Amino acid sequence: MFKEAVFHRPKNNFVYAYNSETLHVRIQTKKDDINSIVLHFQDPFAFDGVGIEHSTVAMTRIGTGSLYDYWQGEISSPHIMRIEYCFELSDGEETCFFGESGFCGAYEEIKNHFRYPYLHKADVFDAPEWVKETVWYQIFPERFANGDPSNDPEGTLSWGSEPPSETNFFGGDLEGIIQKLDYIKDLGVTGIYLTPVFKAESNHKYDTIDYMEIDPQFGDKETLKRLVKEAHDKGIRVMLDAVFNHSGYYFKPFQDVLENGEQSKYKDWFHIHEFPVKTEPVPNYDTFGFTYTMPKFNTQNPEAREYLLKVARYWIEECDIDGWRLDVANEVDHAFWIDFRKTVRDIKPDLYIVGEIWHDSLPWLQGDQFDAVMNYPFTSRVKDYFAYRSISLAEFREGIEELKFMYPQNVHDVAFNLLGSHDTPRILDECGDDKEKVKLLFLFQLAFSGSPCLYYGDEIAMFGGGDPGNRACMVWDEESMDLELLEFVKQLLHLRKEHKALSRGEIGFHVREDCLAFEKHYGDETLFVVINNSDEPGTFEFDHEHFSFLLLNGESVEEEKAISLPPKGYAILKA
Template sequence: MIDLTDQPIYNSRDSRYKTPYGAVPSGTQVRFTLRPGRVEGFSRATLSARFESRGDQIESLPMLWSGLELDRDLFQGSLDTGDYVGLVWYSFLLERLDGGRQELGPYQLTVYQAEEVPSWFGEGMTYQIFPDRFLRSRVPDPAGMVGGRWVHQDWEELPEWRPDQRGEIRNRDFFGGDLLGVMEKLDYLKGLGVETLYFNPIFEASENHRYGTADYDKIDPMLGSNQDFSRLCDEAHRRGMRVMLDGVFNHTGYVSRYFNGDGFYPDVGASQSWDSPYRPWFNFIQWPKKYESWWGIYSLPAVNESCPSYRDFIFAGENSVVRRWLRAGADGWRLDVADELPDDFVAGIHQAARAEKPDALVIGEVWEDGSTKVAYGVRRKHILGGHCDGLMNYPLRNAILAFFRGGGGEHFVSAMETIRENYPPSAFYSAMNSLGTHDTPRILTLLGAGGEYRDQSRDWRAHFRLSPKQRRRGKDLLRAAALLLFCFPGSPTVYYGDEAGMEGFEDPFNRQTYPWGREDRELVDWFRALGALRRDHPALRRGDIRYVAGQGPLLAFTRSAAGETILCACNAGDGPAAMELGFPRELTPLLGRAHVDPGEEGPTLTIPPLSGAAFLVHEG
């Protein structure tokens, strides 16, 4: 018998109240059920739905009384989504005969355009490489290269972080990491369990991060040649790995073939002549010196994404940037600042990528809930179909950090169930899940030091290193956080060197060179075990997720698929924590440490502090 005494009137995440669960494809009929207490005396219920993408059109529907369930009245109604795509904000009104009223909502319903999304990305592990800092096959000579760059002779030096004589941080110091260096380590990456290589920008650019593209047609010569890139893709494919490129299409470099602010290129750039074919690509406020730029950074002039010739160059033409590099061997694109690109521009990239390679993937950089993201006053269509296949999952990173800083398992569950409910399943399972990226402090430093220490001087942060006690705590938390990451739906993504114990606060301290020969072997072995766990278990590659515990320092969930169930359990507290599972099943340890005490009602787990463990669940 179902006990309804403590049940709410409505719960959008419970199939007894709403079916189907979460986001729905266009054309779906969504069924709603309200369960008010009989003693409340409600005699009438109405569903009100606001279709945001139809100019906030409102549709009101009566919900019919359909009987009793114990001490609860049941009111039911269905909403036909028809051909609509977008967000629906729905609410309920309950009324009594005496005029009393109760309103519930509004709640979000995401209605998306159904499409086939390649599954390869979300199933396996991704490894993010910042190309200049991974491995160099030789010390390069920068003579003749764009940007007036210079090269550190010592691989282990700090990146340059101080302003130059003009008071600028120009990012012109390079270490010389290259594509041949990556090829040299493909077997190492394969051994980690890597299935996708995600590269930060690799096209010619004057700055070491290469986010100010100078030439989209050319691999940066310090990295190698266009042929080297194709060979790298061939070698990766031969090992069962895919390659994802960083598409920086919102802005170019001030030093570039297109803007040519310093006159390096023989082409007539937009800043040199009003008649330049590239001039319409940019938004000049007062030609040639005043122009729109990304976040006001003069070295990154913003492009005019509505310009037909720019669109043709990036995605619309047969030999466009998007198509040509997929043809050269890439398997997908990660779109830098995707929420600053117009929706139809992103849709054009998606269409071009699929036309060139049917299983090509497009991932967008969005830092918030991608279903509700508003940029430049417009609700974005990122994951509504035909745009981004998945997004960088910064909400998951925030939830993991909050949990392991004492935020409570219940808050993690609430935050992640909101994302699961709001996202189409394909987007939820194709998310790029990271603990750290090139835009965040190193995860080991954050967990070990307990914060970003922005109140300290930049010089202090440049030279900061964890104490032995901080590093031990950071490693314990990183092992547990990484276990959670590898067990969660979406692609577990490791920022180069996190598996080797690299430290560092914000850019550029989070972009130091990989410590070859000085890796933390304990962490490397842990990540290798995580990679094998993810690779070998179907339940972790594509299984559903069900939360078993989420309160205080405890968090546990199961993933199930293909007749297999995996349990992941974490303890963020400073002392051991016990958890009664409440189901009569046997557990086989897979990874991590936890004591299992079999009981008549089901096993009890005792998880050591700051740790996590994974188990194979056997039916009792």
């Protein structure tokens, strides 16, 4: 037994309250080393039949990564308050027990158990339930649709007449989005995520000038109110994007600092290193990156803090938005985000909070700050396998298993899973203009748990590299759309809505060397997904006796034991 690889800590993603009556307990061991694990647990204060007496539950291997196996045991009881616990591990030749003090040969020899001190309902991760059924559609407002030419900024170009640049404008606005709500609904998405709409100098609007006003080129507050109301009437939620890490250069408090220097009442709203303030050759104040036009807020300053929290409250109360996406969230202090969550949840208890973080984000996903982050670790693994084919099937399975173990299950239930965004090349570009690869990316994303997000135009095969190429004008001419891909995406979204195993079920891989295959279970439903990520035909044999196709033209395979898939072929089957 390779004891050096056995790891557990009594918190975070290793033991957590899945709900008010269920604890998940996890442990990590060396890959292919341990045969079985039994979880021993009890109430440390149990006596004479009061409290949970010594009990056991067999743990399940829920995943295997490149180096480790991941195990989980579930303790479910309406009477759970606190437990102490340890693990009984066996590799077929040796059995030992593992507690907080380490390993020993018998249960009676354990000096210190691990402890889960108390299950507080207030500590249970409580993301909005509606998010589990939501599919998002990210819109870059300046490039989606021009519904009101009267508010076009000076120098606006004809729609799609030139390639996108960092400085050109095409007149996209909120009225254009309102006019296209039927398209969005017909697509099958149920949430819209808008990149910033507040007054700013640039076309991307991440350099805010006024957090309390809609940019005039997009409309005004009444336009946003109407957009939210009409979206709600069609069953579509709306999430706005806020930049609380930094302001724009022309934000009035920062302009006051530039004008009045050390005498400015706003000087402590920012991280100014010295006076006078300089922008070149390197700004002598903290910024986003080293971009002098984006001065970083000092969110520990009480006045700046209260101003930003006022902004967060205002747009919920004024326009009834359903979520906040928070830019550069990892560079803002945790104390601010804790206050932020309390502030917005007091107004709207089921508001969805998504932070822009590109890496392991567990410190922000403990239930006191965000509900989700931009799940780029998911994005990179999926693109590595389907788009670039830079990893093997085994490496992909291992990567997804490691990702699953990175966070508690209830975090994954509402994860914001994306394939592309305004910050990444379009997926068709990533796939080398191979639309069959794009289909496989969409299929895996929409068959995975969590809350997926589509980037506008990807569903019709828009092409473009990184910024600014990924921010082209939405194509509305049907002759220039890939209608076959659009119909495929609609079909997937319909299946996801009709079969909750796709959106809710936990993924369980089948180990095969030729085709990617996994099952998803929810309630009484079992779905089976097979994907041939190869340029050669593939055959997949399955164990269940009865399946019927949900895709691939609805053909029946109930009497078959195997299915043949063409190159880049796929199937979703129902048991």
